[in-house]
Amino acid sequence: MDMESRLRTRDPDRAHVFFLPFSVVRMVQYIYPRDHHDMKPLRKTVLDYINLISGRYPYWNRSLGADHFMLSCHDWGPYASGGHHHLFFNSIRVLCNANTSEWFNASRDVSLPEMNVRSNVIKVGGPSASGRPMLAFFAGGNHGPVRPVLLKHWKDKDSDVQVHEYLPKGVSYVELMKKSKFCLCPSGYEVASPRIMEAIYYDCVPVTINANYVLPFSDVLNWKAFSVQVSVEDIPNLKNILMSISPRQYIRMQRRVKTVQRHFMMNGPPQRFDLYHMLLHSIWLRRLNVRIHPQD
Known part of the structure; x- marks a missing residue:
């Protein structure tokens, strides 16, 4: 936000929305007693924070x-937001x-794309359709309710649908994504997975x-035009589903995918x-649903 002054104001009377800059990641690092x-x-800290700003400023x-x-990509972001009733049920949670x-409310909350930031430089792009010999690829840990089903039906069973729990040493995860027509997420x-962003990048x-996941920017992006949604129940039929998609x-x-990459x-x-502008647009759309009554 400091780099984009056109969309930021320090005059509260001109502001459409107010950012709550607390970090769930920092709270986990310094407050959460791991043992x-x-x-x-975490919730107590959020409660104290909201009580502080609501007592100090009139805008809340x-x-x-x-x-x-608020914005959080930490798994415990939704839990921490429950520290204050109005933050959980009234505010826009990104x-x-x-x-x-x-309790994610798509009409009020914003879905933030999950991403592993390993480097400041993200190398995007990959081969065209003719340069992708594999049908589908996934590699990742066996956790949650969905991945055990995927691994049970497809792990190391099909050269076209390559599903692995862990890749052998020396095998490039990125290169396998670039060799695949479809990247399983x-x-x-x-519910979120950084593989969605990685797939789009490559x-x-x-x-x-997945189930119950609100895809990012679905207010304006037609995800069915550049991705495939498969239910957990259809995992056994995954190869037939993907093979039914014609080359054209x-x-x-x-x-x-290449077109939406910039978002x-x-x-x-x-x-x-870009991502920053798309997020602010999503927040602005939800702010349109709020009517502020002038104070006496």
Whole structure:
């Protein structure tokens, strides 16, 4: 936000929304007692924070937090937001864990794409359809309710649908994604997966396998045009589902992946239509649903 002054104001009377800049990651690092497995201090800290700003400034109370937003990609972001009732039910929560079964409200909350930031430089791109000999690929830990089903049916069983729990030493995860037409993105402990972003970066058509997940930017992006959604129940039939997509249809989908790629890029400074602008647009759309009554 410091790099994009056009969309930021320090005049509260001009602001559409107010950012709550607390970090769940920092709270976990410094407050969570790992050996005690007690997450209550996270909620207590959030409660103290909201009580502080609501007592110090008038803007929270006029809408009960409805024109305020928080952001967290930590798994415990939704839990921490439950530290204050109005933050949980009124405010705009920008969360990677966009799980409707855990009170994520798509009409008010914003789905944040999950991503592993290993480097400041993200190398994007990959071969065209003709340069991808594998049908589908996944490698990852066996956790959550979805991946055990995927591994049970497909782990090391088919050269076209390559599903691995762990890759052998020396085998490149990125290169296998680039060799695959479809990149499988099953949920783990949480509904979101960084593989969706990775697939888009490497021009691989994402295949999401999850339940209750609100896909990022689905207000404006037609995910069915550039990805495949598969239910957990259809995992045994996964290969037939992907094989039923004609070469011509696949080429169109892959080209659309390339088209939407810019909406998932992290740039510094931000560029038009990139991840930063898409997030702010999603927040702005939800702010339109809030009517602020002028104070006397």
